[in-house]
Amino acid sequence: MKRYDLMTKTLPWVLILSMVLIILPGCGKTPPEQIIATPPSEVSPTPSGTPEATPDATPEPDSPTPEPVPTVVELNGQLRVEGSQLVNEAGQPIQLRGVSSSEVASFGYLVTYEMLKSMRDDWNLNVFRIAMYTEDATGYVRNPRVMEIVTGIIDHCIDLGIYVIMDWHILYDNTPLKYKDHAVEFFSEISALYGEHPNIIYEICNEPNGRDTTWEGHIKPYADEVIPAIRKNDPDNIIIVGTPTWSQDVDIAADDPLPYDNVMYAFHFYAGSHGQSLRDKMEYALSKGLPIFVSEWGSCLNTGDGPTFHEESMEWIKYLDERMISHVNWSFSVKPEGASILRAKVNTKAPLRDIDLTEGGLFAKYAIKGKKDTVLFADGFETKTFYHGKWKRSNESTTYETENPYKGDYAASIGRDGFLERAVSTVPYENLKLHLAYAFDGGKPGDIVKIDWFNGTEYIPVTELPFADGWTELDVELPDSASGVRDFSVRITAAVTDEGTRVLVDEVWLAADKK
Ligand code: IDC
Numbered sequence: 001m002k003r004y005d006l007m008t009k010t011l012p013w014v015l016i017l018s019m020v021l022i023i024l025p026g027c028g029k030t031p032p033e034q035i036i037a038t039p040p041s042e043v044s045p046t047p048s049g050t051p052e053a054t055p056d057a058t059p060e061p062d063s064p065t066p067e068p069v070p071t072v073v074e075l076n077g078q079l080r081v082e083g084s085q086l087v088n089e090a091g092q093p094i095q096l097r098g099v100s101s102s103e104v105a106s107f108g109y110l111v112t113y114e115m116l117k118s119m120r121d122d123w124n125l126n127v128f129r130i131a132m133y134t135e136d137a138t139g140y141v142r143n144p145r146v147m148e149i150v151t152g153i154i155d156h157c158i159d160l161g162i163y164v165i166m167d168w169h170i171l172y173d174n175t176p177l178k179y180k181d182h183a184v185e186f187f188s189e190i191s192a193l194y195g196e197h198p199n200i201i202y203e204i205c206n207e208p209n210g211r212d213t214t215w216e217g218h219i220k221p222y223a224d225e226v227i228p229a230i231r232k233n234d235p236d237n238i239i240i241v242g243t244p245t246w247s248q249d250v251d252i253a254a255d256d257p258l259p260y261d262n263v264m265y266a267f268h269f270y271a272g273s274h275g276q277s278l279r280d281k282m283e284y285a286l287s288k289g290l291p292i293f294v295s296e297w298g299s300c301l302n303t304g305d306g307p308t309f310h311e312e313s314m315e316w317i318k319y320l321d322e323r324m325i326s327h328v329n330w331s332f333s334v335k336p337e338g339a340s341i342l343r344a345k346v347n348t349k350a351p352l353r354d355i356d357l358t359e360g361g362l363f364a365k366y367a368i369k370g371k372k373d374t375v376l377f378a379d380g381f382e383t384k385t386f387y388h389g390k391w392k393r394s395n396e397s398t399t400y401e402t403e404n405p406y407k408g409d410y411a412a413s414i415g416r417d418g419f420l421e422r423a424v425s426t427v428p429y430e431n432l433k434l435h436l437a438y439a440f441d442g443g444k445p446g447d448i449v450k451i452d453w454f455n456g457t458e459y460i461p462v463t464e465l466p467f468a469d470g471w472t473e474l475d476v477e478l479p480d481s482a483s484g485v486r487d488f489s490v491r492i493t494a495a496v497t498d499e500g501t502r503v504l505v506d507e508v509w510l511a512a513d514k515k
Contacts, residue, residue, distance in 0.1 A: 071161020072126040078198040079163070079238055081262050084291045086238070086326060089198075096163055096326035097368040098127035099341060100296055101153070102333035103169070105138035108149040110332060110348055113156045118352035120160055123368045128157055129165040129295060129328045131206070134182070135173040141182050151193065158199050165240065165295060165328065166190055167203040174210035176222040176242070183222070184229045195234025202230055203295055205242040207268060215244050215252045227260050240293050242266045246302075248278055250285035250292055257290060264293040270302035271313040279319060286323065294320060294327040299360045299367075300338035304330070307338060307390060308360045310376055311425055314514070317367045329364040343380070343408070355380060355407050355507065362509070376424045376432075378509035381410045392489075394418035406437040406471045406506035413441070414494040414503045421454075422510070423489035429512035432478040434462075434490055436508045439471040442501035449503050450495050451476055456487035464495075473507065483512070 077089030088094045099119065101111055111128070119125040130153050132146055133139035140146055150166070157164035168183055170176050176183065187202060194200040204226045208219050223241050230239060239262065243253045247266040257265075265285070269278055285292060299313040300306045320327050333340040341361035346352070354362060362378045377390070381400060391412075398420055401413035412420055426432060438449050449465040463476055482488060490510065494503035 072120075073161040073163065073199050078236060079201075079262075080236065081238065081264060081291045084286055084289045085324060086264065086291065086293070093324045095321070095324045096127040096293075096328075098125045098129065098162075098327075099329045099332045099364060099368070100129035100165075100167070101131050102331040102335060102340070103133050103136065103138065104130050104149055104153070105133070105136075105143060105146045107331075107333045107335070108146075108153060110334065110342065110346070111153050111156070112348045113159065114349055115332075115352055116153075116156050116160055116162070119368075120162055122352070123365050124370065125162065125368050127163040127165060127201070127326070127328060128153070128332075129167050129203070130154070131167045131169040131331070133169045133171065134179050135171070139169075140186055141179055147189075150190075154190075154194060154200065158194075158197055162199070163201055164199050165201045165203050167206055167295065169206040170242070171207060171209075174208070175213040175218040176205035176208055176226075177218050180222055180225060183226050187226055188229045188233065191230045191233035195230075195237065198237065200234070201238045201240065202234075203240040203242070203266065204230075206266070206296070207246040208242050208244055209246045213244060215249070215256060219244065220256070220258065223258055223263075227258070227263070231260075236262060238262050238264060238293075240264045240266050240295055247296070248274075248281065250290055251281045254285035254288035254290040264291040266295045267292050268294065268296040269316060270298040270300060270304075271316055272298075272300050272306050272309040273302035275312060275315075279316075292325055294325055296330045297327055298330045298339045299363050304339040305337040308363050308377075310363065311427070313363060313367070314428060318514075327367075329367065345408075354378075376426070376429065376510040376512055377422060379412075379422075380408045380507050381405075381412050390422060392421040392423070394420075401441070401502075401504050404439070404441065404504060406439070406473070406504070408506070411437075411439075411504045411506035412508075414492070414505065416494060416496050416499050416501060419491050419493040420505065421489050421491040422508075423454075423487070424510065425486045426483050426488040426512065427486055428515050430480070430483045430515050431513045432482050433511045434476045434478060434508070435474075435511060436476070436492070437471050437473040437506045438465060438492075439504045440467055440469075440496070440501060441504055442498060443467055443496055443503075444498070444501075447496040447501060449505075450491075450493040452491045452493070453478055453482050454487070454489040454491065455481070455485055459491060471504075471506075 076094055079086055079088060085093050101107055130150055132150055134141055154164050173179060227239055241263060243249045243265055247268040250265050250267050253265045267282055299308045330339050334342045334344050338360055340358055341364055343356055343358055346356045359378050397415040398418045399413050401411045405411040414420055445467050447467045451462040452459040453462055462478060492505055
């Protein structure tokens with residue numbers, strides 16, 4: 001039995017749209033593109049008794065009726081698994097892309113309606129994962145009040161029409177059997193509350209780990225109790241099961257899968273630590289037909305810290321996108337560690353801006369958003385580390401400025417003839433664009449900011465930015481020859497006359513299109 005009547009949600013906009021089309025014949029309005037993706041079963045024929053348009057109902061020419069945009073969940077409805085692929089209600093393959101909370105009892109406050117809406121509308125995010133820790137001091141076992149936070153976020157996701165993964169985040173508890181009774185209690189309650197919504201996805205054990213924890217001896221017996229408990233209340237929504245060795249051993253699950261419908265298997269990677277050998281495991285599992293869900297990935301090290309590994313992450317994301325495998329980035333947090341998507345200060349009641357994002361956060365945004373406009377690196381200099389030494393500086397006098405940043409609390413400050421230089425391979429990219437804001441502290445007409453790029457052998461001038469009062473923000477296009485260069489770097493030089501003059505630089509990023 002279908003527990004959610006999609007028609008009740010989609011019918012209103014289908015009707016409004018039909019009326020707009022009837023009322024304004026030939027006005028050139030076409031349905032939004034997404035409607036093509038509407039499962040055929042959902043598109044109701046225009047009712048034969050559609051009322052005649054009356055003058056009252058005709059919108060004024062200068063105030064057109066806004067077209068309601070259907071949400072992802074309205075468009076795709078009830079998800080299910082076919083073979084190894086996640087598909088929508090109409091059977092079309094669907095890829096979910098999104099982010100995970102960090103430990104939700106501590107960082108759930110960041111996950112507001114506004115933040116989720118921003119990511120839905122600006123990042124094309126269609127899934128959010130709630131990582132509810134189990135054994136931790138703030139976890140469910142000792143702190144059942146975390147339920148309030150969790151249900152608040154699920155409600156936001158339902159209101160926004162995105163999918164939501166409820167993750168039972170085992171970690172130091174090693175085997176999911178340790179708190180199996182708590183898990184049965186928790187998932188029974190969640191499925192009773194939300195099982196009727198197609199939004200909810202259950203992830204029943206984040207990362208089983210420890211040498212003694214096995215698929216056969218621990219994870220399967222656990223799943224055999226938790227899955228039936230969920231199915232009592234929710235016969236059809238997706239359930240993700242963790243795999244051994246921190247959800248890496250999908251090959252083991254592929255040799256001995258569970259006997260239930262609509263079950264997927266978790267695979268987690270951190271691009272700074274994991275590469276081809278883990279993709280080989282995934283390849284094997286896929287060849288056996290195992291449905292895989294990457295419910296956690298990081299662009300940093302598996303410790304959750306370290307820099308952003310752009311190239312390695314790109315390789316992973318490309319691999320997943322080509323196979324329509326869903327992915328969820330770790331994590332929507334402000335914790336000072338490489339994995340965090342957000343910078344320390346963020347207004348959770350206002351739309352999320354790029355300036356609020358860390359380097360890894362910007363990378364995650366564009367991994368979620370799709371092919372165009374990948375950010376190769378980005379720095380607002382807020383971390384005061386010159387990104388783990390990734391910037392090369394002319395000397396120690398190239399430093400931070402706190403008096404007059406462009407945005408945030410800091411800008412980079414470059415002394416006379418000093419430079420800041422950043423290396424990154426541009427091999428898989430084209431249409432490189434350097435974005436920056438610059439200003440002069442002191443200075444006079446004739447002073448310039450020089451932009452050069454390095455091709456592995458020599459520096460090649462790109463442009464000279466003139467002296468100006470106040471901050472100037474702009475994009476500098478790099479020549480085609482700068483694309484596809486392994487030893488690429490870009491250099492920003494303060495070519496000024498007086499010794500006391502400094503060039504301030506802020507909001508620097510290099511954007512490109514993936515080839
Ligand atoms: C890390 C977090 C960190 C948290 C810690 C738990 O980044 O803030 O305090 O774990 O002690 C995982 C886990 C995830 C880890 C993450 C990075 O699912 O909880 O978060 N990681 O280490 N698996 C592989 C990596």
